[in-house]
């Protein structure tokens with residue numbers, strides 16, 4: 001259980017933080033606005049929305065699986081007992097008919113949640129607090145830039161989808 005907790009909390013939060021760094025480095029105006037938002041943690045609303053849109057476009061966990069224990073009917077389909085269904089935030093959170101400009105990083109949307117239902121992430125609030133603590137400190141100390149415009153591709157090889165070759169410039 002301890003390993004589960006550590007894995008559930010460590011790679012997910014660090015990957016989200018890393019991706020958010022690239023989104024902020026790519027948009028210097030947004031980065032400046034976030035760095036000026038130096039208040040108490042609960043008032044970091046812009047940074048909060050930046051985390052949400054990072055989680056929308058780069059969810060560290062690509063699929064969530066459930067097994068039907070009894071027959072379930074969803075949207076006209078019947079799922080027999082013992083069959084599995086899979087939901088993918090990576091797909092759902094960039095559907096063209098659900099999101100305007102679905103591939104653009106847009107903190108104004110400020111909508112994404114971590115999982116849903118009974119097994120919704122139990123430490124979502126903690127994740128936000130730690131990512132905001134780290135990034136509000138880093139933005140206070142440094143300025144971040146992409147190196148020659150390099151924005152990482154998604155590394156789909158690992159279970160948690162990290163940025164490929166995550167190099168960034170800071171001063």
Ligand code: HEM
Nearest residue numbers: 008009012013016061064114115118119120121122123127
């Ligand atoms: C940005 C950071 C995080 C992300 C993206 C994330 C993502 C998720 C997702 C998608 C689920 C639902 C899985 C499912 O429905 O099958 C989940 C559940 C869970 N998360 Fe997180 N998580 C984060 C941070 C954390 C932290 C910091 C902890 C603990 C310190 C944690 C502990 C857990 C646990 C124990 C569950 C299982 C809940 C259950 O099955 O009832 N997570 N997380």
